[in-house]
Amino acid sequence: MMDVGRHPNITLLTYSEVEEVTGYVGNFNIRIRKKARSVNMDLCTGCGTCEEKCPRRVIDTGFNVGLGKRKAIYRPFPQAVPAVPVIDRDACLFFTKGRCKLCEKVCPTHAIDYSQQDEIIEVQVGNIILATGYDPFDARRISAYGYGKYPNVFTSLEVERMLAGSGPTDGHVVLRDGKTEPQTVGIIHCVGSRDENYNHYCSKVCCMYSLKLAHLVHGHTGARIYEFYIDMRTAGKGYEEFYKRLQREGVAFINGRPSEILPDGDKLVIHVQDKSLGKGMHVPVDMVILSVGLEPRHDSREVAQIFNISCDADGWFKEKHPKLDPVATLTDGVFIAGCAQGPRDIPESVAQGAAAAARVLSFIRQGEVEVESATAVVDELMCVGCTQCIQACPYGAIEYLSDRRIAHVMEALCKGCGTCTGACPSKAITLRHFTDRQLIAEMVGAMNGMRQTMAAAGE
Amino acid sequence: MPEVNPEPKIIGFLCNWCSYAGADLAGSARLKYPPNIKIIRVPCSGRVSPELVIRTFQEGADGVMVLGCHIGDCHYSTGNHRTARRMPVLQALLEFTGIEPERFLAKWVSASEGGLFAETVREFTDRVKQLPPRSKL
Numbered sequence: 001m002m003d004v005g006r007h008p009n010i011t012l013l014t015y016s017e018v019e020e021v022t023g024y025v026g027n028f029n030i031r032i033r034k035k036a037r038s039v040n041m042d043l044c045t046g047c048g049t050c051e052e053k054c055p056r057r058v059i060d061t062g063f064n065v066g067l068g069k070r071k072a073i074y075r076p077f078p079q080a081v082p083a084v085p086v087i088d089r090d091a092c093l094f095f096t097k098g099r100c101k102l103c104e105k106v107c108p109t110h111a112i113d114y115s116q117q118d119e120i121i122e123v124q125v126g127n128i129i130l131a132t133g134y135d136p137f138d139a140r141r142i143s144a145y146g147y148g149k150y151p152n153v154f155t156s157l158e159v160e161r162m163l164a165g166s167g168p169t170d171g172h173v174v175l176r177d178g179k180t181e182p183q184t185v186g187i188i189h190c191v192g193s194r195d196e197n198y199n200h201y202c203s204k205v206c207c208m209y210s211l212k213l214a215h216l217v218h219g220h221t222g223a224r225i226y227e228f229y230i231d232m233r234t235a236g237k238g239y240e241e242f243y244k245r246l247q248r249e250g251v252a253f254i255n256g257r258p259s260e261i262l263p264d265g266d267k268l269v270i271h272v273q274d275k276s277l278g279k280g281m282h283v284p285v286d287m288v289i290l291s292v293g294l295e296p297r298h299d300s301r302e303v304a305q306i307f308n309i310s311c312d313a314d315g316w317f318k319e320k321h322p323k324l325d326p327v328a329t330l331t332d333g334v335f336i337a338g339c340a341q342g343p344r345d346i347p348e349s350v351a352q353g354a355a356a357a358a359r360v361l362s363f364i365r366q367g368e369v370e371v372e373s374a375t376a377v378v379d380e381l382m383c384v385g386c387t388q389c390i391q392a393c394p395y396g397a398i399e400y401l402s403d404r405r406i407a408h409v410m411e412a413l414c415k416g417c418g419t420c421t422g423a424c425p426s427k428a429i430t431l432r433h434f435t436d437r438q439l440i441a442e443m444v445g446a447m448n449g450m451r452q453t454m455a456a457a458g459e
Numbered sequence: 460m461p462e463v464n465p466e467p468k469i470i471g472f473l474c475n476w477c478s479y480a481g482a483d484l485a486g487s488a489r490l491k492y493p494p495n496i497k498i499i500r501v502p503c504s505g506r507v508s509p510e511l512v513i514r515t516f517q518e519g520a521d522g523v524m525v526l527g528c529h530i531g532d533c534h535y536s537t538g539n540h541r542t543a544r545r546m547p548v549l550q551a552l553l554e555f556t557g558i559e560p561e562r563f564l565a566k567w568v569s570a571s572e573g574g575l576f577a578e579t580v581r582e583f584t585d586r587v588k589q590l591p592p593r594s595k596l
Contacts, residue, residue: 305531305532308534308536310477310532310569310570310571311571312570312571313571313572318570318571330476330480330534330570331534374502392505392541394533394535394536394537394538395535395536415535416502417502417503417505417506417534417535417538418501418502418503418505418506418538419503419505419506419535419537419538419541421506421508422505422506422507422508422511422541422545423505423508423541424508427510431502431506434501434502434506436508436510436511439499439501439511440511440514442499443470443499443511443514443515443518443520444518446470446497446499447468447470447497447518447519447520449497450468450495450497451468451519453494454466454468457466
């Protein structure tokens, strides 16, 4: 990320949102709202003094998933690029109560600017790559697992943060009281995935990260680990080997999806039907980790609409072809990479990102793109100049030649949808390759084909 | 003369970007749907003029479907808005031309809705089967 931030040919716009995309491959115009971060990016050196001195602490629901605290002026995480902090205007004492201004006083370069407004910028680009990622499944939705109700039920992301040396617990895996290490830990797979009530698909990464968490939590605490799984999906280079290694390390694998978790004193009891033993089990543990699945971004459909691409039934961005063209979309010049297209792990996302970049480079290298060959054309002798087609055209590609009182198609703008052809009352405008003659011939051929098949079937 | 039409002939005009891809998906997902439909690919459902539908009936089709993208999803941004306004008018006028309005269907099927495509074809075929054989135009 650091390299990206420093690269002379890359402009990084963080804390910004794309509002509108117009144009076509090679000539996209993008309107971007740069949100007011209340810090002047040119002056800020990223020294972090403001963050240190800020008196207002709020729960960090972003990077630390609610476990730690951050200041009202903050960077999402220490290695964030760019290293310029942002003021959370909902939490900042100056913005909420009109006093404090401590960050302005301590800033050595006078970079704090409370009056900053959202800025709208327009950029012209040739190609677009969408890599907007995923949302983790909200474990609160499955009430039987009691996340948010029983304190010692954690999500995998929370444990991930606890395991980080610079994380909210300094690398200690502890219960919600902040000091007790768990003696027994249950890890539940497929939370929100492969479940008819929530998401029917497999989130693909949870088996492997659950194994990783089992390995690390056992290493940190020496706790006894139970993994509750439906199927172990360890497809990938070195993955099955890691699974075998964990079996040797003594992790208990229980084949079954837990039905519910109930508290019993200090313990949480996991109720499960073990499929391989064929009997019900009650497993008491100190800590439960829910391996939450991956979901499309909550706003993926709106984003898809802005970029004129489509989503599949679940809300993942739809690729041009699931096997033969997985990074392109049906809109030329718009590519997708990573989890925005569907659940996938890091190596796959890296490969797809590189593939999308290579596709864009090949477009740039060519220097020109093939335009639509199926454009509309006006038969000037037939046209009566009623301008129906001009009203129908979604692209404004038809102009009215007032001196000759006929319509005229500007071919560079025509995308070949044929809406004008469908609208023309005098059949003067036709879409190349989809003329009435061609479509009728095709239809008549299809009708005759059906008649023959039915006659043959009747004999 | 039989009261029902056992094997109706149906022509479907499918938009290239959504419904045709949806039909493709139904095929690659090995979904079953009646073989009574023959699909004609058009760039956009907006390409289908009412005259084309009438002409198809004239050629002896027992049913005609026009399938396009959902409103807001059109590859050509607003091509299907035309379809949305054109086709109900056509349907209302079909009776006047001597064709039962039930023989015509305009619907939205997206590229990801292979199942919906198969279901639509199944339902429409059943609907057309219930009608008596077409009278000549």
